[in-house]
Amino acid sequence: MTHPVIKDLTRRYATKRYDATRRIAPRDMEVIKEALRLTPSSVNSQPWKFIIIESDEAKQRLHATFARKFQMNQKHALEASHIILFAYNPCFTRENYKRVVDVEVASGHLPADKYDEMMDKGFFFAQMNMDETGCNGHWTRAQTYLALGNALHTAARLGIDATPMEGVDKDLIGEVFRKELGGYVCEVALALGYHLEGQDYNQGLPKARLPLEDVVTVI
Amino acid sequence: MTHPVIKDLTRRYATKRYDATRRIAPRDMEVIKEALRLTPSSVNSQPWKFIIIESDEAKQRLHATFARKFQMNQKHALEASHIILFAYNPCFTRENYKRVVDVEVASGHLPADKYDEMMDKGFFFAQMNMDETGCNGHWTRAQTYLALGNALHTAARLGIDATPMEGVDKDLIGEVFRKELGGYVCEVALALGYHLEGQDYNQGLPKARLPLEDVVTVI
Numbered sequence: 001m002t003h004p005v006i007k008d009l010t011r012r013y014a015t016k017r018y019d020a021t022r023r024i025a026p027r028d029m030e031v032i033k034e035a036l037r038l039t040p041s042s043v044n045s046q047p048w049k050f051i052i053i054e055s056d057e058a059k060q061r062l063h064a065t066f067a068r069k070f071q072m073n074q075k076h077a078l079e080a081s082h083i084i085l086f087a088y089n090p091c092f093t094r095e096n097y098k099r100v101v102d103v104e105v106a107s108g109h110l111p112a113d114k115y116d117e118m119m120d121k122g123f124f125f126a127q128m129n130m131d132e133t134g135c136n137g138h139w140t141r142a143q144t145y146l147a148l149g150n151a152l153h154t155a156a157r158l159g160i161d162a163t164p165m166e167g168v169d170k171d172l173i174g175e176v177f178r179k180e181l182g183g184y185v186c187e188v189a190l191a192l193g194y195h196l197e198g199q200d201y202n203q204g205l206p207k208a209r210l211p212l213e214d215v216v217t218v219i
Numbered sequence: 220m221t222h223p224v225i226k227d228l229t230r231r232y233a234t235k236r237y238d239a240t241r242r243i244a245p246r247d248m249e250v251i252k253e254a255l256r257l258t259p260s261s262v263n264s265q266p267w268k269f270i271i272i273e274s275d276e277a278k279q280r281l282h283a284t285f286a287r288k289f290q291m292n293q294k295h296a297l298e299a300s301h302i303i304l305f306a307y308n309p310c311f312t313r314e315n316y317k318r319v320v321d322v323e324v325a326s327g328h329l330p331a332d333k334y335d336e337m338m339d340k341g342f343f344f345a346q347m348n349m350d351e352t353g354c355n356g357h358w359t360r361a362q363t364y365l366a367l368g369n370a371l372h373t374a375a376r377l378g379i380d381a382t383p384m385e386g387v388d389k390d391l392i393g394e395v396f397r398k399e400l401g402g403y404v405c406e407v408a409l410a411l412g413y414h415l416e417g418q419d420y421n422q423g424l425p426k427a428r429l430p431l432e433d434v435v436t437v438i
Contacts, residue, residue, distance in 0.1 A: 003250045005373050009257040031222045033435050037428050038228040040371060042385050044427060050435045058438040100429065109427035125385055138357040145361040149368020152259060154224050166261045166344055180436050208263060208328035209256050210319065216252050216269045217399050219277040 010207060012156040015163045017200040018079040018193040028158050029054075029082065032192070035154040036084075039147040043122035044100055047092045047140035048147060049184045051085040051177060059083070065176050070167035073191075080163070081193035084151070085173065086144045087184035090137035097123045141187065151190055163191040231375040234382045234414045235421040237298040241413040247377050248273075248301065251411070254373040255303075258366040262341035263319055266311045266359035267366060268403045270304040270396060278302070280395050289386035292410075299382070300412035303370070304392065305363045306403035309356035316342045360406065370409055382410040 024032075029052075036050050053062050059078050066074035077083060089096060101118050104110035110118055129139030148164060155162040170187045177186070195203050209215075243251075248271075255269050272281050278297050285293035296302060308315060320337050323329035329337055348358030367383060374381040389406045396405070414422050428434075 001249065001253055005250050005376055006253050006257070009254055009369075012259070014259065030220065031224050033431060033437075034220055034225050035228055037431055037434055038225070038426065039368065040231075040233065040383060042383075046429050046434060048434060052435060052437045054437050099433075100427075103429055104427040107427040108425045138360070141357070142361045142364040145364035146368040146371075149258065149365040149370075150228075150372050151368075152365075153369050153372040157224055164259060164261075180438060206327045207257065208319075208323040208326040210265050210322055212252060212256050214318075215256055215265060215267060216271060218252075218271040218273050219399060 008153070008156040012152065012162065013202055013205070013207075015161040015191070015193070015195045015200055016202040017196045018076060018081070018161070018191065019196040020079040022081060022194040024081040024160060024192060028160060031158060032084075032151065032154055032160075036147055036151055039150045041143040041146060042139070043097075043125045044104065045092060045097065045122070045126065045140070045143060046100060047089040047096065048144050049087045049181065050147070051087060051180045051186070053077075053083040053085065061176050062173075065169050065172040067169075068172060069169050070165075073163075073165050073167045076163060076165070076191040079193070079196075080191035082191075084190045084192065085168075085177065085181075085186040086148055086188050086190065087181050087186040088137060088140040088144045090140065090183070090185050091135035092126050092140050094119070094123055094126075097126060137185065141185075144188065148188060148190060155192060160192055161195045165189045165191060227372070227375040229426060231371065231381065232421055232424070232426075234380040234410070234412070234419055236415045236419040237295060237300070237380070237410065237412040238415040239298040241300060243300040243379055243411060247379060250377060251303075251370065251373055251379075255366055255370055258369045260362040260365060261358070262316075262344045263323065264311060264316065264341070264345065264359070264362060265319060266308040266315065267363050268306045268400065269366070270306065270399045270405070272296075272302040272304065281392075284388050284391040284395050286388075287391060288388050289384075292382075292384050292386045295382060295384070295410040298412070298415075299410035301410075303409045303411065304387075304396065304400075304405040305367055305407050305409065306400050306405040307356060307359040307363045309359065309402070309404050310354035311345050311359050313338070313342055313345075316345060356404065360404075363407065367407060367409060374409075374411060379411055380414045384408045384410060
């Protein structure tokens with residue numbers, strides 16, 4: 001299939017080695033940031049923070065979080081152009097949702113007289129997803145994957161290489177980036193940059209997806 | 220920002236009323252199906268099934284699943300061009316992962332002598348995400364949101380309207396589509412089509428996202 005969407009999604013792959021001399025242009029980073037912000041989420045909850053590791057100092061801090069595990073990803077901390085920590089709110093509250101509905105009204109999206117209705121109908125989904133602890137982190141975590149899917153598609157369109165990484169030490173990240181996370185939890189990160197020519201074993205290999213009939217059923 | 224990525228993501232919105240006379244062209248549906256298949260996932264697990272509701276008969280079955288709740292979405296079942304049920308494997312097993320690694324080798328992506336290494340290193344992530352029941356449905360559900368993010372971006376590029384819906388009755392869907400789901404669980408669906416001109420209150424409204432500084436931190 002030669003459609004641009006399919007070309008982009010076929011060309012993208014999980015980069016295993018980055019060119020430490022190449023940096024993403026600021027104008028592309030602006031697109032990525034705005035694309036993250038524009039990601040849709042359940043009842044527009046936006047229960048996320050995206051911490052973008054850009055400076056050498058922040059990269060050293062991230063590098064240190066691989067001390068105990070997932071060392072296969074450690075080099076990306078220093079060699080990739082940027083790494084984005086995708087963090088979710090482990091306990092999305094009515095107060096958090098109020099902030100969203102405030103913006104709904106301020107932006108002109110929601111008429112002010114629908115405020116209470118949106119609070120009730122929207123927050124219902126946050127409540128429906130509460131677990132035995134009274135929190136809804138499984139639900140908010142899933143929303144960050146929606147942002148991850150959007151970011152990966154965006155990077156592919158921009159010709160930027162990427163590596164989604166569940167192989168991050170959430171506990172050490174929680175300690176080292178405590179201030180930036182503000183109580184949010186990072187269990188997945190995205191390295192971005194450009195692969196190191198000839199040194200990335202994963203580059204240019206055929207895709208290994210299950211056949212269409214295994215995953216898609218049209219009825 | 221006038222970048223095509225931002226234009227697409229700004230124009231897309233949760234459609235609230237579909238034009239029942241407009242259908243997505245088969246060539247666009249082929250792009251959507253292939254885009255779903257190409258979605259990346261943790262350790263390439265692909266723990267999903269996408270059930271595409273296309274026929275009138277399947278739409279009637281879906282319509283019936285809104286009998287008890289989420290009636291605000293019921294009309295989409297009949298008026299949207301297509302509805303995709305995103306279903307996850309509630310308990311992703313070593314046997315399931317074997318199927319993936321088989322395809323890794325068969326496709327030429329993975330050298331045959333790395334089979335056992337990929338089985339062990341990859342399945343570690345499925346194990347890491349097992350909960351007290353020994354299952355990992357929270358993890359596989361999150362992967363389907365990655366596919367949802369990819370599908371929403373794809374639909375936006377194709378100029379197709381969409382409505383992500385957590386407002387679906389997972390129990391009734393589980394009963395009515397038991398055969399197609401084969402034990403997988405659907406908690407989110409995506410309506411696709413074209414909005415009904417002048418009848419969709421959500422169309423053309425300003426976006427209501429939190430400000431960039433609330434969700435993005437560059438360090």
